Amino acid sequence: MKNKRLYEYLLGQLVDVLSAMILTYITVEIGKLILNYILKGISGIAYEAIFNIRYLSFGGYTNTLVGLFLFCTFYLLKTYKKSKSLVAIINETEIMANGNLDRVIQVESNGDIKNLAKNINNISKQLKEITLEERKSQQTKSDLITNVSHDLRTPLTSIMGYLELIDTDQYKDEVVLRYYVNIAYEKSKALNLLINDLFELTKMQNNTINLHKVNINLVDLLGQVVAYFEYQFKSANMKSRTNFSDDKLIVNADAGKLVRAIENLLSNAIKYGEDGYYVDVVTKKEGDMSVVQVINYGQSISPIDLPYIFDRFYRIEKSRNSNIGGSGLGLAITKNIIELHGGNISAYSDEVRTIFEVKLPIN
Known part of the structure; x- marks a missing residue:
């Protein structure tokens, strides 16, 4: 040539x-x-x-x-x-x-000179795109480091503070001591959860996680997870409703990972849908895809936040209060799990309801 x-x-x-x-x-x-x-x-x-x-x-x-x-x-x-x-x-x-x-x-x-100019323009365009991607990647890394540092420091500071009170005997009696120990323990669990979530998400995004796939009846799996969440629904003064289709939705999936994704969606629905009382879980079949919808009727998601809710550490609640906003990794993990199974997830929200829709290929 x-x-x-x-x-x-x-x-x-x-x-x-x-x-x-x-x-x-x-x-x-x-x-x-x-x-x-x-x-x-x-x-x-x-x-x-x-x-x-x-x-x-x-x-x-x-x-x-x-x-x-x-x-x-x-x-x-x-x-x-x-x-x-x-x-x-x-x-x-x-x-x-x-x-x-x-x-x-x-x-x-025309001819070779025109081809040369065209090739240089293409190289310049690709180089510009690569430069923009590198800048975006660098900004993402900086944001990740900032968020991780903040979310790790907050519970760690609390743990160290309460342990210092215990170490210096700054408590009235054993009741107060147990109170301090309990707070330190809960904060350490939150810290451990955050570290585990971050580690798991990193493995998913680097394609270093192994999936153990088997054929699963998606309707049966959803029924079990919803039943398991009944205690959380009662604690939040909410009620779950299921509307499962008669279709036999068999998917080839890692049961543990899929349960994790569904649990994240239900936890999110409880956290932000408390005002709406009900959480609906709906299944249906569309072509060769199984569709799962988790619907809540509480706090809506603004159009500004909606495109970013599956990003790491993105919180609708901007104060970064872990009691309200969570770790910011749940939906990102859910999205990665669904995509690892060849599916996709999307969200829709208006003044009436918020829908998280998962689509997985039927085996």
Whole structure:
């Protein structure tokens, strides 16, 4: 391919040279004919004298100089457009090299010069996209470090504070001591949960997690998880309702991971749907996909927050109060679990209800 391109380029150069030579020859011959025609009007000795002076005295030198001048003129005219385009490419690439990747090379030439400009524009576009992605990735890493540092520091500070009170005997009696110990224990559990969630999410996003898939009846699995959550619903003064389709929704999935995803959705529905009293779990079949909807009727999600709710550490509740907003990893983990199973998850919210919809391929 490279040799073919080289041969085509050399052939193009040869064509330009031959074209200039042919034009030079034709011009010289036409010039001779015109000059001869003019001189024929002069008779006798004057004609012979002028003819000898022009073609004998100066002879070969004159023809050579005239031919060389004409050849150079025609060759430059022939290659002017290519040269102009090449200079334009050089000028534009110098600007791009200084960091301005928004430049687009515009050339009037065709063939290899046009392809060269097109390829440079494509490289510049890809480099710009890579640069933007790197900046976005760097910002994401910075945000992740900030969020992790904050969420780890908060419970750790509480644990250290209460343990310091215990260590310095700053408590009235055993009841207060047990109270301090209990707070430190609960904070340590929250800290452990956050670390485990972060570790699991990282493994999922790096594709280093192993799934143990088996055929699962999705309706039966949902019924078991909802039944398991009855205590949480009662504690929140809420009630679950199920509307399962008659379709036999068999999916090939890792049961443990899928249960984790469903639990996250139900926990989220309880946390933000407490005002609505009910949480509905609905299943249906759409083509070759099984659909699961978890619906709550409480606090709606604003259109501003909706596109980001599956991002790591994104909280609708902006105060970062872990008692209200959670760790910020639950929905991100859920999304990764669903996508690892070849499905997808989406969310819809209005003033009446909020729907989290999961689609998984039927086996």
